[in-house]
Amino acid sequence: MNLPSTSLLLTDLYQLTMLQGYVEHGMEEQATFEFFVRKLPPARNFLLAAGLEQALCFLQDLRFTSEELEWVSGCGLFRPSLVDYLEQLRFTGDVHAMPEGTVCFPDEPIVRITAPLPQAQLVETRLINLLHFQTLIASKAARSVLVAPGKLLVDFGLRRTHGAEAGLLAARASYLAGFSGTSAVQAAPLFGIPIYGTMAHSYIQAHEDEAAAFERFAYANPDNVVFLIDTYDTEAGAAKVVSLATRLRQKGIPINGVRLDSGDLGDHARKVRRILDEGGLTDTTIFASGNLDESIVQQLVATHAPIDGFGIGTRMDVSADAPYLDCAYKLEAYGGKARRKRSEGKATWPGCKQVFRRYGPDGRMRGDILTLEDDPQEGEPLIQPVMRAGKRLHTPASLAALRERARTQLARLPDGLRTLEKGPDYPVQVSPALRDLAKAVDEHRL
């Protein structure tokens, strides 16, 4: 199964009106655009790049369907020359990018597109739409991963994500960042992500009796027995689980866990742990959910609440504390000349850029240099070619490999950036070569 493909009309109208101008005036020279984040949200210390795989699929498959062309042709806004152009349109450009799972910072290009101007322009809206969201969610999810080492973390957010695609991509981005899995079933066939889930309150409520509901569930799903115990009274629910355990054990059915979803989770977890342990269910885990985010998880972990795993939903999947990134996709060169936007408060660095990362003797990240592609520096170059002339250069990396990259990147974060609170700014130095180019562009008033 593939992520459902989207229409090329999923774009901003101005892309098409600009294309009409480009096409009529033969402006088809090579253009370079870079996608980057302008600044970090408050209380965030880093970003985790994500979404490249979907962006590359989008570019590779890019073509207008006859239905879409018919609409463009008939909508009354465009000339036949544009329709003809769109009919032939394929993406024939180059892409350079940071691998997904790379820790990154403001002003650092995450993806660079070099292609004939109309192509590079047209893809702007959807590229941002794909890269922004997954980078947003991976960056948010990484915070839970950092504060809950060794815990089972499951994405529970599908129902309140912003639409269908957000649900699937949030499952992917959070798994990439280190989550154990998701409740979203489709993420299994689509991305190979482990899925989790057992029962809702409605299941308990539909039965006359909570204990009977538990027992029926265990017979129907003997390999996956996790009981939701807070529908009426959490500790009474735990006691019912203990009562049931002997009968289930006789049938060879272990009780894998219980889930708490309301009230003071730390307090309930302690009481429930005691009830389970005294009932001999020392192997039965406690899983907690209900309006969780990384701050609450951190607090529960810090106070040694006996919770083995967390279901983290809405607040992660909408990135509730920072539901968008101030990101952009900007023209940095056209027809061999560097370009720069100088709008107030929104000026950009011109040219094709590279980021070099230096590490300390402890293996931790020590600082980045933002410079031009042709100005090599000491350190690891983060941006690599991934597509040439519209063709991918490598077999797509497995999600497992990207997840491993995220894990090693997060392990190399300086301590000051691993906290949920705002840490010291990570040093990203702008090279003299890049500053000189910006000055030159300004002075020539291009």
Place this chain on the structure above:
Amino acid sequence: MNLPSTSLLLTDLYQLTMLQGYVEHGMEEQATFEFFVRKLPPARNFLLAAGLEQALCFLQDLRFTSEELEWVSGCGLFRPSLVDYLEQLRFTGDVHAMPEGTVCFPDEPIVRITAPLPQAQLVETRLINLLHFQTLIASKAARSVLVAPGKLLVDFGLRRTHGAEAGLLAARASYLAGFSGTSAVQAAPLFGIPIYGTMAHSYIQAHEDEAAAFERFAYANPDNVVFLIDTYDTEAGAAKVVSLATRLRQKGIPINGVRLDSGDLGDHARKVRRILDEGGLTDTTIFASGNLDESIVQQLVATHAPIDGFGIGTRMDVSADAPYLDCAYKLEAYGGKARRKRSEGKATWPGCKQVFRRYGPDGRMRGDILTLEDDPQEGEPLIQPVMRAGKRLHTPASLAALRERARTQLARLPDGLRTLEKGPDYPVQVSPALRDLAKAVDEHRL
């Protein structure tokens, strides 16, 4: 064109594990679930219901494809009895709902589903996913509509919406709430929404000269001439527009407007208005964009900035101040018996409910009564049957009609709720009949 349909695997795993339990134990009696919002986000005074149309399409077309069934069958989690059940599954239930565009409040059911338990359960995740997001965005967009009467309001958010579907549904929800249109092209063929847009900074930057970029654009798009004038220097840009006007006029091309996208928008608008007026371009409108939300728009309107229209993007389309609603889809009755969840802080009102709304002599909303369906009260009943036995009862209302409903509903809001700040709580009374039922359910400890 239709909204791309989604897989039935776009659901939480627990829906399927519960279904396995329901199916094995023949629990297929009628269940009633209601979708409602538990509480308003801070600083919000009301909600605007939206998303019903997509929810009804989802229910009407509900069936598992052979590919999906194959996955369920082969994933190792489910028994053949469940696969057989899913293969036959269609939605055969009833739906009652508030029309889209209805102003509503916490605890008031927005949609009610009555169907055999497995059906009503399975649809939970996607129903919430559809109803939550559009209600979230319509409620957010209504705030801009209230503070900017007579202004052109355009949704500009597609690039930073959370994925593709969010972009399309945000365009729909904001249009329903009173926006004039959207930049998202696909919203035109899909929903018939007017689309807007002309050029980005990259268009200007790709030219050696800003004035030449303007002129070329006008020849390529003579019916839709709006120049973005802030790429280098806003007032200098306005002066170039004036210089160009005579030449374009001779070719019969009017300059419809200019767009400002950075800096102090009110200040620039005043200066630009003066430059345009002095240059004889009194009919050329000023359109503003750039990190706008309803608070900034309100301030610009209150200070009489000469701005004719606003492009409102990211902050509306992710509902930045409140990126999710605390909403739920809860079992209220099963097998003819009312049910109620009593989890701490999450208790629900049982039974099939209705909302009656009373209006004052001035036509403004005066208060609602939340009661049981069979307990008629004075006032307008807000919840109506819309689907019976899986079939829609009416031809789908046009988006124009729903937009008109939203307009009249917003016009009937009490003054205290029309402000961006938190106003007095709107009175929603819980009827004695409903309180009695809740007590009875509790006492029988169902």
